[in-house]
Amino acid sequence: MATIDETKTDAGSGDAPKYKVIGTRPIRHDGADKVTGRALYGADIKVKGMIYGAIHRSPHAHAVIKSIDISKAEALPGVRAVATSADMPEPGDKIAELGEGAVNLNHLSSNNLARTKVLYKGHPIAAVAADNIHIAQEAASLIEVEYEVLPPVMDVLKAMEDDAPVLNPDVHTEEAVSGEMGDKPSNIAKHLVYEKGDIAKGFADAKYVVEKEFRTATVHQGYIEPHVATSLWNNDGQITVWTSTQGTFSVRQQVAELLDVPLARVKVVPMEIGGGFGGKISVYLAPVAAVLSRKSGAPVQLVMDRADVLQATGPTPGSYIKVKMGADADGRITAAEAWLAYEAGGYPGSPIGAGCMCVFSCYDVPNGRVEGYDVCVNKPRTNAYRAPGATNAAFATETVVDELCEQIGMAPIDFRLLNASKEGTRRIDGVTYPRIGLVETLEAIKNSEHFNSALEGDNKGRGIACGFWFNAGLKSAVTATVNSDGSVGLLEGSTDIGGSRTAIAMQFAETLGIAAEDIKPAVVDTDSVGYTDVTGGSRVTYATGWAAYEAGKDLQRQIVARAAELWEVDPSAVSYEDGCVVGPDKRVPFKEIAIELSLTGEPLVGRGVSNHNEPGGAFGAHVVDVEVDPDTGKVDILRYTAAQDCGTAIHPAYVEGQIQGGAVQGIGWGLNEEYWYDTEGSMRNANFLDYRIPTCYDLPMIETIIVEVPNPGHPFGVRGVGEVPIVPPPAALGAAIHEAVDVRMYELPMSPPRVLHELLQKQS
Amino acid sequence: MAKKRIVTATINGREEEFLCQPRQTLLEVLRNTLNLTGAKEGCSNGNCGACSVVMDGKAVNTCMVLAVEAEGTEVETIEGLAPGDGLDPLQEAFLENAALQCGICTPGYIMSAKAFLDKNPNPTEEEIRFSMAGNLCRCTGYDKIVRAIQQAAEVRCGKTASCEKETV
Numbered sequence: 001m002a003t004i005d006e007t008k009t010d011a012g013s014g015d016a017p018k019y020k021v022i023g024t025r026p027i028r029h030d031g032a033d034k035v036t037g038r039a040l041y042g043a044d045i046k047v048k049g050m051i052y053g054a055i056h057r058s059p060h061a062h063a064v065i066k067s068i069d070i071s072k073a074e075a076l077p078g079v080r081a082v083a084t085s086a087d088m089p090e091p092g093d094k095i096a097e098l099g100e101g102a103v104n105l106n107h108l109s110s111n112n113l114a115r116t117k118v119l120y121k122g123h124p125i126a127a128v129a130a131d132n133i134h135i136a137q138e139a140a141s142l143i144e145v146e147y148e149v150l151p152p153v154m155d156v157l158k159a160m161e162d163d164a165p166v167l168n169p170d171v172h173t174e175e176a177v178s179g180e181m182g183d184k185p186s187n188i189a190k191h192l193v194y195e196k197g198d199i200a201k202g203f204a205d206a207k208y209v210v211e212k213e214f215r216t217a218t219v220h221q222g223y224i225e226p227h228v229a230t231s232l233w234n235n236d237g238q239i240t241v242w243t244s245t246q247g248t249f250s251v252r253q254q255v256a257e258l259l260d261v262p263l264a265r266v267k268v269v270p271m272e273i274g275g276g277f278g279g280k281i282s283v284y285l286a287p288v289a290a291v292l293s294r295k296s297g298a299p300v301q302l303v304m305d306r307a308d309v310l311q312a313t314g315p316t317p318g319s320y321i322k323v324k325m326g327a328d329a330d331g332r333i334t335a336a337e338a339w340l341a342y343e344a345g346g347y348p349g350s351p352i353g354a355g356c357m358c359v360f361s362c363y364d365v366p367n368g369r370v371e372g373y374d375v376c377v378n379k380p381r382t383n384a385y386r387a388p389g390a391t392n393a394a395f396a397t398e399t400v401v402d403e404l405c406e407q408i409g410m411a412p413i414d415f416r417l418l419n420a421s422k423e424g425t426r427r428i429d430g431v432t433y434p435r436i437g438l439v440e441t442l443e444a445i446k447n448s449e450h451f452n453s454a455l456e457g458d459n460k461g462r463g464i465a466c467g468f469w470f471n472a473g474l475k476s477a478v479t480a481t482v483n484s485d486g487s488v489g490l491l492e493g494s495t496d497i498g499g500s501r502t503a504i505a506m507q508f509a510e511t512l513g514i515a516a517e518d519i520k521p522a523v524v525d526t527d528s529v530g531y532t533d534v535t536g537g538s539r540v541t542y543a544t545g546w547a548a549y550e551a552g553k554d555l556q557r558q559i560v561a562r563a564a565e566l567w568e569v570d571p572s573a574v575s576y577e578d579g580c581v582v583g584p585d586k587r588v589p590f591k592e593i594a595i596e597l598s599l600t601g602e603p604l605v606g607r608g609v610s611n612h613n614e615p616g617g618a619f620g621a622h623v624v625d626v627e628v629d630p631d632t633g634k635v636d637i638l639r640y641t642a643a644q645d646c647g648t649a650i651h652p653a654y655v656e657g658q659i660q661g662g663a664v665q666g667i668g669w670g671l672n673e674e675y676w677y678d679t680e681g682s683m684r685n686a687n688f689l690d691y692r693i694p695t696c697y698d699l700p701m702i703e704t705i706i707v708e709v710p711n712p713g714h715p716f717g718v719r720g721v722g723e724v725p726i727v728p729p730p731a732a733l734g735a736a737i738h739e740a741v742d743v744r745m746y747e748l749p750m751s752p753p754r755v756l757h758e759l760l761q762k763q764s
Numbered sequence: 765m766a767k768k769r770i771v772t773a774t775i776n777g778r779e780e781e782f783l784c785q786p787r788q789t790l791l792e793v794l795r796n797t798l799n800l801t802g803a804k805e806g807c808s809n810g811n812c813g814a815c816s817v818v819m820d821g822k823a824v825n826t827c828m829v830l831a832v833e834a835e836g837t838e839v840e841t842i843e844g845l846a847p848g849d850g851l852d853p854l855q856e857a858f859l860e861n862a863a864l865q866c867g868i869c870t871p872g873y874i875m876s877a878k879a880f881l882d883k884n885p886n887p888t889e890e891e892i893r894f895s896m897a898g899n900l901c902r903c904t905g906y907d908k909i910v911r912a913i914q915q916a917a918e919v920r921c922g923k924t925a926s927c928e929k930e931t932v
Contacts, residue, residue, distance in 0.1 A: 027859050034867035035855040037802020037842035041868055044801040134787070222902050224806040224814055225868045274804065274868025275902050306807040498865035498903060653862035657904055661865060664905030688811035688900060696906035697897035 020579075021510040022716055025653045028502040029521050034272075042228035042244030042271045043303055050230065051080055053292050053302040054136035056126040056143040057312065058118035061152035061378040061681025062165070065116060065125065065145060072142040073128055078135035081295035082143070084126045085113040088291060089260040093170075096257050098250050098281070106170070107347035109258050111381050112287050118147070119167050119346030120380045121682050122311030124284075129292040129300045152378040152681030156320050156341045159187040159377045167376040171348055189348030190374035192356050194429040202335025202367025206326025208407045214396040216730075216748040217674030218318040218343065221385045222665070222693045225274020226309045231255075231289035232299035239266045239290050240299075244273040246280045246495060247534030252526045258287040269525040270495045273535075277665070278384025279314040281534050307686040315675065316385035317342040317350045318377075321396040323359070331410045333419045335367040336360050336428075340393060342374060345381040350374045351389030354470075357429045358727075359393035361468035362438060362619065363401075363419045368428035378681045384536060386662060387469040387723035391669060391730060395748060398465040398731030402738065412464055412735065413446050416621075421468075437645030437709030437719075438619040442466065444643040444705045445621045451641070455625050460638065463735025464623045467727025471615035471720035472537025476544040477530025480508065480551040482604035486591030488514070490521040490551070493532025494544040498661075498722070499654040500535070506650050507545040507716060511552025513579020514590050530609060538618065538720020541650055542711075543610050549715045551608030558604055562597050563588070614713025615720055620644040622663060622728040626736040633756030635671055635737060637698070642728075643705035647719030652706060659725045660702040666729025668694045672749050773834040775800070776844025784831040791815045791826035793834075794841065802842035802871040806900070813899030816872035817841045823879035825898075842871035845878065853919040854878055854912070863912035865903035873899045877913050886917060886927040 017023060033039040056073075070082045091105035109115070114125050126143045130136035153159045153167065166185045173182035176192040203209060229243040239261065245251045248268040256263045273280060285302040292300040304313070322339040338359045342350035356372040405412045420438045427433070445451050445464060455462050481489040490505055505519035532544065556576040563581045564571040574583045581593045588596075597604055625638040642663045649655040672692050676684045685691050710717025734745045743758035768783045775798065784793050794800040794817070803826055806814035810828040817826050818840040845852045854874050857863070864870045873896070880887070880895045887895070892913050893906075901909060921927035 025862070028862070030867075031859040031864075032851065032855075034864055034870055035842075035851065035858050035874060036846055037800070037871040039867060040801070041804065043805060044795075046796075046799075134785075223866070223868075224812055224900060224902055225804065225866070226806065272868075273866060274806075275866045277902070303805075306809070306811070499862070651862075653908075654865070657862055657865055657908060660905035660907045661903045662905075665902070687809060688807050689809075693900060693902060694906075695897040695900065696910060697893045699893075699906055701910070702905045702907045 019510055020513065021506045021516050022648060022650050023652060025651060026502060026516040028499050029505060030496065030501055039272045041225055041274050045230055045242045045271060047230055047232060047242065047299040050299045050301055051129050051131060051296060052133040052136050053127055053129045053289060053300045054133065054140040055124045055302065056140040057308070058114065058121060058123040058125055060118055060147055060149050061121045062150040062167070063118050063147035064150065065114060065118060066148055067146045068126060069144040070126060072144065073139040076135065076139045076142060078131040079128060079139045080131065080298060081129045081292045082126060083288065083291045083295060085110070085115045088113055088258060088287065091258065096253065098254060105257050108254065111347060112258065112284060120378050122308060122380065123346065124312065127288045127292055127302070129296050153187065154377055154379070154677050154681050156318060156343045156375050156377060159375050160341065160373065167346060167378065171376060187376040188373055189344060189376060190352065192353060192372040194356055194370045196365065196426070196428040197367030199335055199337060199367050199369045203326045205328060205334040207329045208404055209324065209326040210400050210403045210407065211324035212400055212403070212746060214321045214746050216319045216392045216395060218315045218379055219669050219673045220310055220315040220691065221277035221279035223275025223277060223279060226304040226306060227280065227284050227313055228301065228303040229285035229289050230299055230301040231286055231293050233290050233294035237265055240269065241266065241286045241290065242269045242271055243286055244271045244280065246273065246276045246497065246536050248493060248495060248526050249531055250281055250534050251283055251286055254283040255287050255290060259290060267525055267527050270523050273495050273497050276497050276535070277386045278388055278536055281536060282383050284313055306688060310686040310691060311683050312380050314383050314385065315380055316388060317344065317382045317392070319343065319392040321392060323396040323400045325400050325404055327404055327408060331408050331415050331418055333363055333365055336363070336365045337368065338370045340372045342389065343377045343379060343382065344374050345379045346376060347381045348374055348376060350382050351384065355389030355393045357427065358390035358468055359397055360428055362421055362466045364421055364425045365428060370428050386665060386726040390467060390469055390727045391666060394465065394467045394727045395730040395734065398728065399734050402735040413442060416466060417442050433617060434614065435709065435712055436617050436619060437707055438466065440709050441619050441621045441643045441645045441707045444707050445623050445641070448641055448705060450639055450703060451623050459628045459630055459740050460625065461736040461739025462623065462625050463732045463739060464621065465728040465731035465735060466619060466621040467724055468617065468619050469538060469723040469727065471542065471618055472539040473543050473611070473613035473615050474533035474537070474539055475611045476532045476547040477609045478544065478547045478551050479529060480555060480606035482555065482594050484595060484598035486594040487518045487520060490519050490548065491524045491529045492521060492544055493529040494523065494540045495535045496523055497535055498658065499651065500540045503541045503650045503654060504544050504548045508548035508552050510716065511549050512555060512590055538722045539615065542615050542714055542718045542720050543612065545650065545718055546610040546612060546714060547608040549608065550610060551606040554608060555604060555606035558606065559593055559597065562601060563593060566600060612713065616647055616711030616713055618645055618719045618721065618724045620724040620728055622732045624732045624736050626733060626740055628737055628740045628755060630741060630759060633752040633759060635733065635750065635755060637667065637700055639700055641703040641705065642725055643707055644721065644724055645707040645709045645719060646721045647711040647714065648708055648717035649706050650718065655706055655721050656704045658721045659704045662722065662725025663702050663729055664694050664699060666726040667733065670730030670733040670748060670750055672751055674749050769832050771832055771835050773836065774838045776841060786830065786832055788831045789827050790829040790831045790834050793831040794826060800841050800843050804868050804872060806868070813876060814869050814872040816876045816899060818875055818879045821879065821882065823876040842875055845874065854916040857912040857916040857919065861908045861912040861915060863904060863908040869899060869901045873901065873909060877916065881917055881920060885921055889914065
């Protein structure tokens with residue numbers, strides 16, 4: 001596996017290590033808690049007097065709620081409270097900015113407890129709190145709902161037809177450019193168009209043109225920890241929520257908005273989070289548990305089971321995509337056009353915008369047009385999933401690129417190197433790239449041992465693909481408290497899904513020139529740290545790391561001023577260098593000065609905030625070898641290598657881990673995962689065994705190449721890492737399958753039945 | 765509602781007596797009655813392995829075991845794995861290899877791996893992948909987990925006299 005040293009050579013950067021802490025691999029600070037079972041996740045908290053809740057969910061994918069009878073549930077001994085949407089305030093048409101985009105609060109509220117209609121199977125309708133979970137579940141099953149069942153709309157293109165049943169009477173088509181709204185209710189919530197250059201001329205200039213249609217299935221984030229929230233509505237009106245979430249401040253705002261209480265009355269306490277991948281930003285349970293708490297007078301815990309998670313949370317959209325690309329005789333792209341329709345689920349809000357911006361993001365396209373639609377269907381309301389919208393789009397574009405290369409007779413890696421986006425390239429949606437590392441990433445693949453190794457034998461093939469994600473900046477805050485022994489407590493608001501406590505602490509340690517082990521990072525509640533946006537958008541190492549850097553700088557300034565006072569010299573004669581405060585004839589390491597200052601004055605507390613939006617953008621390129629079983633259509637992965645520009649790898653082991661984990665989620669998306677719906681709109685594989693995320697037996701080791709093209713928009717050159725690696729795998733696998741058995745796959749997942757179908761078609 | 769039963773089992777080396785309803789799973793009793801929350805509930809139907817503990821030498825999904833079935837058994841949970849101070853070689857290996865990200869699958873993974881290495885102290889990568897396939901991880905892509913189990917096997921072999929495979 002590539003080490004940080006090898007990759008520095010790959011990226012052509014300097015010889016001597018630039019940093020002391022950054023680039024090392026310390027044991028994570030929360031490690032012992034997590035390998036001993038001591039770490040407390042969402043469901044591990046027991047608040048004094050806590051009771052348990054359960055939710056009654058819709059058996060129908062699409063229906064009008066005629067009446068709800070809770071009397072039998074209320075009468076069951078042990079039941080302490082029953083709630084329906086009547087217990088939640090009506091939010092009206094209010095729109096709130098919730099960290100990863102604007103959200104219609106009426107839709108969010110109805111997604112927590114349905115008001116007039118149910119829009120997917122599993123849609124919550126009523127909730128019960130009882131002395132124990134068994135009574136709560138029994139009571140929930142006693143709730144009687146009378147429905148007018150409507151035909152479900154399960155397909156994105158059918159949902160767009162004029163005579164399709166309309167899910168939401170309040171949704172009209174919004175034209176993203178003009179802001180105009182359609183005159184009648186529609187399943188099409190949004191229509192976007194991006195254009196650049198002269199598309200007709202571009203295709204006229206092309207010698208080679210490929211146009212294909214693609215379908216991708218609905219897939220789920222698949223975090224192992226189900227959603228859980230524990231809420232206490234105290235007698236003074238203060239609400240406390242203990243939950244595992246990607247954003248405590250986002251939960252605080254959602255709970256306050258949905259319950260119509262002032263923000264300051266809600267405190268959110270982060271529990272350890274058992275995976276999120278974008279799916280643990282929206283609230284599902286916290287406001288409902290709070291309502292049950294108000295009614296019962298006790299703290300209430302609500303936990304989902306796996307079927308609830310799959311049927312009523314997450315997923316990322318199924319999609320229909322059409323891509324057309326043209327290239328000249330030299331293999332240079334002359335034009336590209338895409339038409340994308342993403343399933344939003346029951347309420348608007350698919351990542352169609354990101355899909356449109358990402359679809360050609362890896363290429364310098366002189367003439368382009370991208371059109372996108374956000375479309376409601378009777379599936380769960382979609383949520384972010386690792387580079388939301390990008391994987392669907394990349395599957396289409398990268399497959400078309402592979403076919404274009406076949407027509408031109410050009411090696412796919414060379415076509416990509418020729419046409420790669422670089423600094424100054426303007427995307428079709430108008431954004432011009434700063435310094436990015438796609439070319440370096442492609443070169444890392446081209447120079448890799450894997451890419452240059454022989455692949456021999458029948459039914460084997462190799463494929464490559466690349467991918468892009470924007471990354472995000474947004475707001476972060478940390479507080480650094482220096483202890484009297486020279487160690488530092490680091491309070492932060494970014495919930496830690498994958499080791500970010502350590503990545504943030506390392507940047508702080510680097511700033512002060514001390515050891516990562518001397519930092520004690522802690523993720524604290526919303527009353528205890530400054531506002532911090534969600535753990536999402538690959539932003540935490542970038543943005544909260546930057547805040548930690550600022551906190552270190554703040555401490556440096558304080559230490560310099562205090563040392564000058566102590567040494568009775570002018571502050572201009574004192575500086576902070578290389579972990580030491582330096583004055584005339586003096587050079588005192590941080591630890592010593594911290595101890596000295598703790599005895600001679602006020603406590604040292606540093607603050608750091610950040611709100612920067614130059615996250616740099618990140619690119620990945622993957623190569624995969626597969627073997628296809630011609631009798632079953634099963635695809636086995638023989639070897640997999642992922643290269644990615646991460647700017648600067650703070651903790652390389654966790655950078656590798658993000659790349660490996662993302663690649664494997666992309667492999668699952670590409671080869672196996674999908675929601676199977678019957679004609680009634682009922683998901684038939686709502687469990688892990690049948691939904692079947694990859695197991696360790698499905699995979700080889702995932703080799704990684706860390707490319708480091710420092711981001712000029714960060715003190716340490718950090719680019720986000722987490723999201724890009726999910727983007728290339730499906731297309732890389734599709735290209736490999738094509739090389740192996742000469743069939744083209746245009747639909748995800750490329751599961752054994754689909755591959756076998758194509759093989760049989762080819763034979764006949 | 766069925767009457768509660770008294771169950772006696774050895775849990776992490778100590779004899780424990782607890783009351784449970786016949787319908788309660790061992791997972792529910794471990795977590796809610798005995799406050800051993802290291803075993804996690806990920807699926808409630810034996811699919812994910814997050815609730816794995818070692819019962820009479822075998823890894824079991826405690827969501828698929830009724831608490832009353834624990835009568836007379838020896839149960840080892842993640843809470844009992846580490847010696848007084850310090851960590852078990854498996855725990856060390858998971859940390860040193862960065863074999864966890866969110867960490868929710870980690871206790872189950874470590875307990876399954878312990879039962880596996882007790883039976884097969886010197887496994888191949890293929891054997892690790894085959895035997896651990898009942899434990900799902902969504903964060904790591906398994907690469908570092910497999911390496912951690914390989915490292916733990918080496919360390920454990922170094923500490924014991926023989927690493928011969930046990931004949932079944």
